Amino acid sequence: MFRASRLVFSRMKASTKALNRASGRAATRAPPSPSAARGLLFRRTLTAGPGTTTTREGFRPAEATSSRDERKGQEEEYEDWDFGGEEEPVSQVRERRSVPAEVRCFDTAKICAQSGKGGDGQVSFRREKYVPRGGPDGGNGGRGGHVWVVATKGLNSLSSFRNQIHFRAKKGGNGMGRNCAGAAGEDVEVKVPIGTIIRRAGVLDGDTFEQSAAGGEGAGAAGGFGYADVTADLETLTFDGEGEGAVSELDRMGSLELLRDGEKKLLIHGGRGGRGNTSFRTSTNKTPRLSEAGEAGMEEWFELELKLVADVGIVGAPNAGKSTLLSSLSNAKPKIAAYPFTTLVPNLGVCDKLGYKSIVFADVPGLLEGAHTGIGLGQEFLRHCERCKVLVQVIDGDSPDPLGDYHAIRTELELFSETLSTKPYIVAINKIDIPDVLDRTRGLQDYLRGEGVETHTISAAARQGVDPLVKSVDSVLERFAEEERGSFGGFVDDGFAVPEQEADLAADFKRLRKEADKATTRRDFSDFSLHYEGATRTWLVKGRAFESYVQMTDWQYYQAWQRFRKIIKVSGLHTALKRQGIKNGDTVCIGSQEFEWSSKMDQDLSYGEWRDIMDEEE
Template identity: 45%
Template sequence: MASSNFIDYVKINCRSGAGGAGSVHFRREKHTPKGGPDGGDGGRGGHIILRGNPQLWTLLHLKYRKHIKAESGVAGEGGRRSGAQGEDVILEVPLGTIARNPDTGEQLAEITAENQEIILFPGGRGGLGNDHFKTPTQQAPHYAQPGEPGIEEWVVLELKLLADVGLVGFPNAGKSTLLSVLSAARPEIADYPFTTLVPNLGVVAYRDYKSFVMADIPGIIEGASQGKGLGLRFLRHIERNSVLLFVIPADSEDIRQEYNTLLNELREYNPELMDKDRLLTISKTDLVDQAELERIKETLPKKLPVTFISAVSQQGLDELKDSIWERLTVTPEPSE
């Protein structure tokens, strides 16, 4: 999918509907000339509602809808007839969408489940008709409540992809190739640095009809947490991954240093990422001999689970999936 079609951040103006006014009306029939007040209530204004849709994975459909307006409620009528409610506006969004106040950054809502609905901005209540205000001493009230106004606010919708495993690595580490081999996802693969311009999701089949979701995040470079490269824009997606899988090619000059640099960029972006489970896989093992692999093993963190794979020759992939599944289903000791 082209990068222009992946939208994970939109700012829109929302206005919920105003409530309808209550009615001031008196019953006037041929045989009941002084029937008393019978004004009906106004209808509620329409809500602005967020709804989770697992078929969506981008906010592209909202990119050009800068103003969202719900319908106002209808005024009440005589005969105690209530006005109709304003029609709600339902905004379908991908799972993992967060709504924030653009000025304060306050989180207003979070959608994480299919068909989950959250009222983002409620419509105004309809006003009560004059029928509600009659008393023994005030039998003909000539007033009713106006409807409450709706709410008009700007809101930011921000998508953080929901995935079990997030692939973390420098450009050209082999993340896209790994995702394409393990799942049905078909990310663009080439030999230039920033092949992956947008996150890609794939469902990885496991034993006994089990599966997990893997996300390929665009390559991080040193300084990504300060805005260099493409990493900063997409680092937010890593916050939703249960397990972080660091991918470093076997022909790298210093694998331990690359791992530490990646770890530091995540720490600088959000220290809470250090609490996530971590795995390390050494990719492109077909490019080095066995002696070099043995040397690499001696340089790696001792407590960090490590696998050696080649996506091209499909070596070590079952072992990698076993290691991922174990991390997803068992609470491990903290990584080094």
């Protein structure tokens, strides 16, 4: 039995190393304490010390990262971390790297969110003069802070995430005597532009075991942790719980999409607050001497992708006057200059010219011939136009070959995608304030009108002909809205929050907040899986409910041990392990703890037996 424990230890040592690598910390842990089984269930902590618990889930408390240098080091580590997603081919990566950083970070980003740890529960008894045996009055800890994403109108790129990638919510307050509950941890909001899509980049937890099992670091070393061996006789049984199912929208849909200003969605919820001893009072136990520690927060990486939500996309060759047009029809102040590629990332502008409603225009960087194959910057942005309802092509009337420019852009759109080429299309011939331009482009105007293309002649700089252009854009949008009303029974989401929608958003948020608070307390013990390693006779139990339970339990209390035995029995873990043939002396790992199995597991633990275990541990 002792040997088994030793083996398990050496195994854990390597696994802790792997986990630490994942969580970016140096591998440190206390040496193993010699222990004997005595036919009882005992436990040993696999942690590095107080406050720096690294569980198999890879949870890392916020305090663990202190210095800036350390954080920087971690970010670098995460860069190499393989999240198991599809790898980008090297050629594509190179291609992407050759474009300016501003462009690269415009529409994709990676962030790390950490929810707050729950506050600890308290063990306390009421003490007052003339009130003998006042009963328990230890309060519960507050829940940890949640992490939310909020769509924010003023933003139109993800480049702010070049400077900040970590978002941490605060810890919940600890419970106190006199039944005082701890305060909930402060939430954190990640502000993203409207049109952002968020997906999980890869969870630091679960994957760790499987990843290493595939022969990762530390595999196969003599006496070390041989994950390679694990795969050989790994048997996995999953007990699908009849739980209440996935909670957050992210779990249900696999991704989050924020399309309205002010829309808020839950990224990860905070840790549950530990219960104080008052919560454990029952008719048979009036003096509960146990409490829970707060549940650790979660830490996850997310990938953000932005697809701009604009009604109208302004496209055209470089230097045609697209940004000038945007500035003349909205309050936007894009950079305008007489050289190509002044605009590197799309600019958004809201046009209020019609008074009763607003239209969002996007000024897209100039397109060159071959844009669909990645020439210039066009390709990076053409897909954003796919969400626009109408495209406006600006043609430089002063260009040597305006007709050629027209065809070049049309061809690029057609080659890029069918969605783009079939969008309603309006042409604006620009710079008519320059003498002769109106006359020189007469042929082009006739040609386009002959082709059935709606054509305007404008001077973006002199703000001439801009209003009729906006009006015809609006009439196309109106046609769209009517079609949508027909197919969606009257509801049109124009991407902007009108008063009723704001009320809806507030109600939605209230509901989501309730759900998130509830999620922190939800437990489904029947949802766990077992993994067995024959060589070291070790059973790994994986399941969020169990792992959190073990982490939250304050093992210094005898009653906590009794409660743990009850949970093992009631949840079905005891039966499942027995059915799989677990033997006395086998090791059971749950989260950061390891236990030695005993056939007496389903019986009550007497106080004397418990004292023996505690003495041994010391």
